[in-house]
Amino acid sequence: MNDILSILINHSPALIVAVPLFGAFLTPLVGMINDKIRNIFVIFITLLTGFFTVILVNEVFTNGIKTYCFGAENPSVNPVVRIFFEIDGMSAFMALIAVILPIVAVIYSWGFAKEETGQSKYYTLILLMTAGILGMVLTGDMFNFFVFLEITSISSAALVAFWTNKKNSVQAAFKYIVISSIGALMVLFAVAIFYGQYNALNMAVIANNIGFGFLDKIALVVLIAALTMKAAIAPMHMWLPDAYSGAPSPVTVVIVGTTLASLYGVFRVVFTIYGKQFLTILRSFGDFAVTPSLLIGVFIVVLAVLTIVIGVFMALKSNDFKRMIGYAAVAEIGYMILAVGSAISTYFIPTGTTTVTMAEHGKMALTGGIFHMINDALDIGLLFLVAGAVYYATKETSLNKLGGLSRKMKYTTVFFLIGLFAVSGLPPMNGFASKLIIYQSTYQVNPILAIVAILCSIMLLAVFVKVFHSAFLGPEISSTKNVKEVPKSMLIAMGILAALIIFFGLFPEFVITNIVEPAKNALLNSSEYISAILGGV
Amino acid sequence: MSGMSKIVKTISSIAFPFVMIYGLYIIAHGHLTPGGGFQGGAIVASGAAMILVSYGSVWTMGKVKEKKLSILESTGAIVFIGTAILGLLFAGVFFNNFLFDSNLIFNIVPVKGSTVGILNSAGTLPIMNFAVGLKVVAGLFAIVLVMAYATTKMGGGKK
């Protein structure tokens, strides 16, 4: 038994990507037999992927970086010619997020998509998206990252337009595919610059040999611009409310995973590939030196403040249930970027040594930012599932036409209350834990940042309390008189997310020391990433 | 759309077998000369698109059901990933080339340098070329067929 388990752990990076891919192409054939068998088959495939991910994550958190080579047992490292998957703490953390969301979405879709046509293609595309997101976070090769990025954006754009008889969905899908395609082509342009200069596509080899000349600066700017465009950071955030509200609700939960994986791409580029060059002095004004870390940090922090303010104000004035939650999602991404940007800007060299270190409050900010990623995925996912349940029961999304839903839909009201507390950062939910860390650490970088963050969090609470009062409490409107509670599978899916939110909120110490700390240490330690493949150079 | 005149129909039905054989030649020699799965599949699909344009989409939709194209496409993808998983089961790593230098088909190891190409070499590559070619033919032909059929229904109801 132990033997089989260790063989599975050794091959799990390949199996995590291969199992959803294989299941995605088997689904149309299984779907021709029976509908129920196909649903059970899809749930089985996602649970199997979840099992492989959990054993891999356990292995990486206890034993360090794991690499896997495709196609050869003893690959040569001088030069590196094969495709490698390299899984460190941050990749394992993102893989955990990327596998919880499709499991919940598939269980929810059993009840939600029951009367739609073309369900085989729906499940095929969801499994393809799962394979794409998992490939994007596990890979150690730049061109492989581009290919998985394109797989994810094509299948998610096809799913956003799933309801082809609605005007809103199709035009949102067109905007989404145009912006995704331009972003991915710019990523390919930067990968071509890297290949032309260093004759390597592997992330560890590029990180080992990188300089900071003219072409490297162009590649850095293009990569950050394209990947933040895919991660919906202002001023490139306009596609997100349209795409999140045009898609069916379980699909939106998986697209949240896509957005977070593009954000992971930004961190991988900035921390690992350019990690060696963080403190080359570009220009010095007397005693004050301008370094790349200061420039990147300040730039990201400015964008983050813009994102939070735009997200919260547009959510205040919105009238549609799903669009409002979409704008709140934009604001939450701003919080993550605020924490990580202020962490980058605190790199310095202590007097007397020559190694670069990050200040202590910078490390705390990085912990808060990474913890906020998993919290945001769970919170926004739960809110979109509640919005989908409301749409399934009443066929309405405009806030002017909803009222008094709490009399008939008791469970949905409780779940919305949990999501409300979590998004605006109230105890005892998980949003409170991560936002407290972000407030404390960004206050030490610059007090204005913390003040802006706290004020916008309070405004987000005001927005959601207004929605809760008008949609769920209050007298009944005649158009929503005979609504019923939603089917059991949707309640089970929402219950899983709510249970995770409460668990993370009640035991944040456990989560931080076991799940977030390895990710933070892996991001700060780019030389360990390089030496895992190149063998101690 | 309706078909074209009789001259166009005759000439395109004479030219179609030649286009298909040329595309199949490019798929089959993918490990020796430039070409391979996608390139050969695109050639066969453009030959099929020529038949679609000259005979009209109504006639073609009567002859080819969309469900069979979907089954063909899934079969191509399953053969591709199945071969990769067989590499995992038989020889240790995912996508391993387990037919190279073994006792089954496609096992001759050619000499280094410039040779006259040997068709029986290069392991799992020809199998994967055929799988990708099948998938590309079915996929591209289905795209063109459904788009041509959808434009005939534009004035009428929904899809």
Place this chain on the structure above:
Amino acid sequence: MMTFNIPYIAVIGLILVGLIAVVFKRNLIKIVIGITLIESGVNLFLITLGYRENSIAPIYTSSPGGLMSLPVPQALTLTSIVIGVAVLALMISFIVHIYRHYNTLDASKIRGDEE
């Protein structure tokens, strides 16, 4: 010496014209053509990186011998062309659906149901 830079200048020209078409044109089909131009520019950039002076094609079957140009960028370009075909097919099907709903192809007249 200057003639070996012409492909790189063509790359910049293609990407610029494609970006101008995506940003400033209002017909949906012209936006899609702009994206195809950007993709052609990036593919040309990938292939030009692999060229060595006075080299022959990297094929071993009956080759006359000599310096061969790099084969890896050619494989990358092939993958990129396949992805471009898939994205183009998806965008054109979306345009067919949009025309059926809105009866116009003007990008400034297409709005969702915003608040």
